[in-house]
Amino acid sequence: MEMPAPDAAVLAKKALLVERLTAVLPADAVIHEERELKVYECDALTAYKCPPLCAVLPASTQEVAAVLKICHDMDVPVVPRGSGTSLAGGALPTADSVILGVAKMNDVLETNYDDRYIRVQTGRTNLSVTGAVEEQDFFYAPDPSSQLACAIAGNIAMNSGGAHCLKYGVTTNNLLGVKMVQMDGTVIEVGGAHLDAAGYDLLGLICGSEGQLGVVTEATLRILRKPEGARPVLMGFDSNEVAGACVSDIIKAGVLPVAIEFMDRPVIRATEAFAGAGYPDCEALLIVEVEGSEAEIDEQLGLILQIARKHDPVELRESTSAEESARIWLGRKSAFGAMGQINDYMCLDGTIPVSSLPMVLRRIGELSKQYGLDVGNVFHAGDGNMHPLILFDANKEGDLELCEAMGADILRLCVEAGGCLTGEHGVGIEKRDLMVAQFEPQDLEIQMKVKDVFDPKWLLNPAKVFPLASSESRRAA
Amino acid sequence: MFEPATEQHLSEAIRDASGPLKIRGGGTRPLGNPVTGEVLSTAKLSGISLYEPGALTIVAQAGTPLAEIEAALAKENQRLPFEPMDHRDMLGTQGTPTIGGVVAANIAGPRRIQAGSCRDSLIGVRFVDGAGETIKNGGRVMKNVTGYDLVKLMAGSYGTLGVISEVSFKLLPGIAASATICVEGRSPEQAVAIMARVLGSPFEVSGAAFGGGRVLFRIEGFAQSIAYRSAQLETLLSDYGAVGVETDPDKTREIWSNIANVAAFHDTPGDLWRISVKPSDAPALVAELGMAQTMLDWGGGLIWALTEPGTDLRAVAPEIKGHRTLMRADDATKAKLGTFHPEPGLAAINQGLRAKFDPRGILNPGLMG
Numbered sequence A: 001m002e003m004p005a006p007d008a009a010v011l012a013k014k015a016l017l018v019e020r021l022t023a024v025l026p027a028d029a030v031i032h033e034e035r036e037l038k039v040y041e042c043d044a045l046t047a048y049k050c051p052p053l054c055a056v057l058p059a060s061t062q063e064v065a066a067v068l069k070i071c072h073d074m075d076v077p078v079v080p081r082g083s084g085t086s087l088a089g090g091a092l093p094t095a096d097s098v099i100l101g102v103a104k105m106n107d108v109l110e111t112n113y114d115d116r117y118i119r120v121q122t123g124r125t126n127l128s129v130t131g132a133v134e135e136q137d138f139f140y141a142p143d144p145s146s147q148l149a150c151a152i153a154g155n156i157a158m159n160s161g162g163a164h165c166l167k168y169g170v171t172t173n174n175l176l177g178v179k180m181v182q183m184d185g186t187v188i189e190v191g192g193a194h195l196d197a198a199g200y201d202l203l204g205l206i207c208g209s210e211g212q213l214g215v216v217t218e219a220t221l222r223i224l225r226k227p228e229g230a231r232p233v234l235m236g237f238d239s240n241e242v243a244g245a246c247v248s249d250i251i252k253a254g255v256l257p258v259a260i261e262f263m264d265r266p267v268i269r270a271t272e273a274f275a276g277a278g279y280p281d282c283e284a285l286l287i288v289e290v291e292g293s294e295a296e297i298d299e300q301l302g303l304i305l306q307i308a309r310k311h312d313p314v315e316l317r318e319s320t321s322a323e324e325s326a327r328i329w330l331g332r333k334s335a336f337g338a339m340g341q342i343n344d345y346m347c348l349d350g351t352i353p354v355s356s357l358p359m360v361l362r363r364i365g366e367l368s369k370q371y372g373l374d375v376g377n378v379f380h381a382g383d384g385n386m387h388p389l390i391l392f393d394a395n396k397e398g399d400l401e402l403c404e405a406m407g408a409d410i411l412r413l414c415v416e417a418g419g420c421l422t423g424e425h426g427v428g429i430e431k432r433d434l435m436v437a438q439f440e441p442q443d444l445e446i447q448m449k450v451k452d453v454f455d456p457k458w459l460l461n462p463a464k465v466f467p468l469a470s471s472e473s474r475r476a477a
Numbered sequence B: 001m002f003e004p005a006t007e008q009h010l011s012e013a014i015r016d017a018s019g020p021l022k023i024r025g026g027g028t029r030p031l032g033n034p035v036t037g038e039v040l041s042t043a044k045l046s047g048i049s050l051y052e053p054g055a056l057t058i059v060a061q062a063g064t065p066l067a068e069i070e071a072a073l074a075k076e077n078q079r080l081p082f083e084p085m086d087h088r089d090m091l092g093t094q095g096t097p098t099i100g101g102v103v104a105a106n107i108a109g110p111r112r113i114q115a116g117s118c119r120d121s122l123i124g125v126r127f128v129d130g131a132g133e134t135i136k137n138g139g140r141v142m143k144n145v146t147g148y149d150l151v152k153l154m155a156g157s158y159g160t161l162g163v164i165s166e167v168s169f170k171l172l173p174g175i176a177a178s179a180t181i182c183v184e185g186r187s188p189e190q191a192v193a194i195m196a197r198v199l200g201s202p203f204e205v206s207g208a209a210f211g212g213g214r215v216l217f218r219i220e221g222f223a224q225s226i227a228y229r230s231a232q233l234e235t236l237l238s239d240y241g242a243v244g245v246e247t248d249p250d251k252t253r254e255i256w257s258n259i260a261n262v263a264a265f266h267d268t269p270g271d272l273w274r275i276s277v278k279p280s281d282a283p284a285l286v287a288e289l290g291m292a293q294t295m296l297d298w299g300g301g302l303i304w305a306l307t308e309p310g311t312d313l314r315a316v317a318p319e320i321k322g323h324r325t326l327m328r329a330d331d332a333t334k335a336k337l338g339t340f341h342p343e344p345g346l347a348a349i350n351q352g353l354r355a356k357f358d359p360r361g362i363l364n365p366g367l368m369g
Ligand SMILES: Cc1cc2nc3c(=O)[nH]c(=O)nc-3n(C[C@H](O)[C@H](O)[C@H](O)COP(=O)(O)OP(=O)(O)OC[C@H]3O[C@@H](n4cnc5c(N)ncnc54)[C@H](O)[C@@H]3O)c2cc1C
Pocket: A043, A044, A079, A080, A081, A082, A083, A084, A085, A086, A087, A089, A090, A091, A102, A122, A143, A144, A145, A146, A149, A150, A151, A152, A153, A154, A155, A156, A157, A158, A159, A160, A161, A162, A163, A210, A211, A212, A214, A215, A216, A217, A336, A424, A425, A426, A461
């Protein structure tokens, strides 16, 4: 993956920059020793690494504003960072950039159960937002699999989703307001505890903007009362096609489960070996979960099982206890880890119309043979958000490049099928140069104009999202 | 008047325009500050382009009548999740609401609290900006984070950033059964407290409103689930006196359509305001509003207020956060007070966006201030 060459003029300013940053932050919040900077050299897309010029860990919105103002004055690029779990290289530094990490800012500022929201600093992890309201039987709905580690900051920047977003929506549907610092240090507040925008929906624009419009320091999030109960059912099928058809039929039948998760044979085998969840050895598995009281669950699952039976499942296992539910989810939740045990993998995130699932899965199988790289599929089937995991060997010459080429082919296939390059992980550097497969030049130009408005100097996370060639004149200016 | 029948013609009409354009869908929601300009109508950009029930998605041209879309969805037992209100009786307009108008004004209804607003179900747009460029954003899949989310930005931009030519939505299955539960004789304080209690319960209420002293809740779902939740809510609400349950689905539909469309304030003289606040702020604001008549939706988060003509409702208890939109008033009042709540802290960004999307300032100039 190509990254722009570092700006020598910026590199030459390091000493002065560190001095100025140390004047507005405690000394231990400015990291500039090479050895210590290694922590920040990559995110979860570990194939790409580059230590930044320095890293700062401000503890308040004011400190963030002070840092940005300095970098703005000195024309130094800034890469915002939450927990560094991005799979798209969204938080990958360049050698001439400052990493601005919000990890120290993780306080709960306000909880309000009557109005059903929580206000937090954005360094707080996703799971600990729910942790803060759990005692009152509330939860924060978007639940990325990385929720133990990832921060609300990154969730907002990527508009992250999770297994349960079929029912509850993704981050943007659960975000009520933000406090954000613009690159020149201006602090703005968008939204709040009330619903909808007074004018333009800037909140909707900021969510998913991958750290390119401002640094989000506080967020007001919608919280919900926990359902009375939830119950998953495990379904095994003879082929991916049949499982895909079953998903489509469930959706058409008028029931809306909270989650429909899909795993194919390579993933089933890997997770069995890794976690031993007791999955049947079959071509495709679905986990379908519904929520409500016991009677409501019975009613919905009754319908779902009836549909599933029409597709000749090789296995239908309805959970009868909390323990069994946990086992059904265990394999799914450890799927990425399990695949990681086999080899290095690249996780794609293309989304397609649910109706194209069988066709796309078949084509991915063909591409796998053509490239000679194994692929496992584990994904959110209810909304067509695929996660093909391409296995490769990072130590083998040329394997990464082969994997990237195959990934690009799969993503182009998703676009051709009427879908998109990324459903929840974001573009980052990973899909940056593929944007032209999905967008016409004018579609990208208007998005870059939006960045012009928020960050006229193009200093915030500049080498991401847009193809380098498209953004070059702006970055160079 | 321009009435392009293709996106290409729409683009040409805008590119070649020599003066301001007044963008119109069905003309049933003349919201915003008065605009003068040549009318550009989307009425002929009409038709459902793609409907995939198995993928829960629909794509339609902007001028497609909302009723046509709702009928097509009903045939497959599906629906738009956000229950868009109808403004005709409130604003005294006639005509056919279009789906593009729904998007341009980000219209929702009582189900907002559960299913979100129009923007939450909108998954793709095509539009022509003020320079005549045809642009797409989003698409027709349920999850999409590819590039910036201009879909949300276009929703509720009232034609001032571009003229929407096509929209895509994610859908929900139809509603098998529903019921309305009612508690009588309450003050706004009590009503908002009761609504908070119910909305904080696990019983998935899809409507919570207060008007004429009655607190109303709606539940929707499968028949057994309705019976169960209805009984649970009756128990929960038993502390507050007699609880009424309406199980006739037609009655429930009528009750909530009246709430959505604010029927209580149809054919009434006076200005009409739409106020969005944190629900627990609603009782205090309602008290401060004094003479105004009010109705609450969204558990108290949405206040409809009918006032004496010309009243500046934003001057009342300005410390209460949120926004107050002037929905119905004469042109002079709209010009004086402005339809939309000013956002001084965001003005630079808003103006910056407008200048980029519509450099000549010809799309609905002045409508949003
Ligand atoms: C094992 C695994 C499973 C995953 N599962 C899911 C999943 O189910 N669903 C899903 O959606 N994602 C998933 N992800 C991806 C990742 O966890 C999400 O993208 C997450 O939201 C990133 O959060 P973060 O705090 O780690 O952000 P980072 O990686 O630190 O940064 C992500 C992006 O956010 C920007 N950013 C960070 N902080 C700020 C800020 N304060 N202001 C503005 N921009 C900022 C960064 O510049 C970067 O572009 C998974 C990742 C892993 C490793």
